[in-house]
Amino acid sequence: MKKKKPAATRTRLAAKSATGDLRPLLAEVRQLIHSARHAAARTVNTLQVLTNFEIGRRIVEHEQQGEQRAGYGQEMLKALSTRLTEEFGRGFSVTNLQLMRKFFIENENRIQQKASVKLAATEISQTPSAISAPVEIWQKPSAKFTNPFTLSWFHYVELLTVKGSDERSFYEIEATNAGWSVPELKRQKASCLYERLALSRDKAGVKRLAEKGQLVTRPEDVLKEPLVLEFLGLGEKPAYSESDLESALITHLEHFLLELGKGFLFEARQKRFTFDGDHYFLDLVFYNRLLRCYVVIDLRLDKLTHQDLGQMQMYVNHYDRHVKLPEENPTIGLLLCKEKKDAVVKLTLPKDTNIHAREYQLYLPSKELLKAKLLEWTREEESKA
DSSP, rough: OOOOOOOOHHHHHHHHHHHOOOOHHHHHHHHHHHHHHHHHHHHHHHHHHHHHHHHHHHHHHHHHSOOSSSSSHHHHHHHHHHHHHHHSSOOOOHHHHHHHHHHHHHHGGGGGGEEEEEEEEEEOOOOOOOSOEEEEEEEEETOOOOOOOOOHHHHHHHHTTTTHHHHHHHHHHHHHTTOOOOHHHHHHHHHTHHHHHTTTSSSHOOOOHHHHHHOSGGGGGOHHHHHHHHHHHHHTOOOHHHHHHHHHHTHHHHHHHHOOOEEEEEEEEEEEEEEETTEEEEEEEEEEEETTTTEEEEEEEEOOHHHHHHHHHHHHHHHHHHSSEEEEEEEEEEEEEEEOOHHHHHHHOOOOOOOEEEEEEESSHHHHHHHHHHHHHHHHHHOOO
């Protein structure tokens, strides 16, 4: 005799039969809800940034019309902060008002005309019994307003700590394109990403960093020096092996990919090769989808030797001859070492080589030292011109 299904199961089957498969509809509705929430968050961020920009504008304009005496601006901000806090609550401390003022001064050329605020008749009710409130809509007079700000207010507060306009522009572009969170923006700033990339470029390339961010069209574009690996937590260890370093990199692979740069995909670790009965092990293998080539990496704890460079040449030759496809670009070899000897690299490798050596650090570099090196490099370039 056929066993009868439980009542609950029969009910579910009957409901499914009556309504059909809801999975496609559920997926579409779920996507709509997620999209709406993301759009709402972006709208809130945009309004906050534009509102704070306009508050900064009005503070500056009021100062220009006010008394010309020492301390006037600070007294005015204190009084304004007190009134706004009483009426609107948190978010209008003197420090925040100073940030809004600075934000406007640093970015006033990005919005030439004053954004007008139009009170719309639209009302938003949080609950059926809630009191409705008018919504403020930003628009540019007599033209469709284009918002020049692409990040949240908290991103821009962090960017205000960057003094140079070119450097600040670079971090804004990269944070927008890469979708950096505020903590990731802080980490990239602390690791001196701009200076490290700038040191590997000519003057025109440095200018492009400020105008377009990091563009990757050749192997040198993805390489920076030093690579900063402070996230591995190895800095305080008295001693560690290449295996320790490799394992730590794999454990923190997401951070390592961000540090390597754009377009990197992880493929293998300890890749084994056998030539004439001898076994060799390549530490790490990546693929860069922007350059469309393999990037093979070997780690060295000490200074680089010509034997290391020769072995890397063997790995690169193997990948170029036996692994890469005809439509792919030549393999890049990258030696990460604690100490690089430029003379050894230049004498060992031909000028058109696709092998590169880069130093790494297990701690955040000194920004002052890197800026000094960048200034020294700039003067050398100018003297050659």
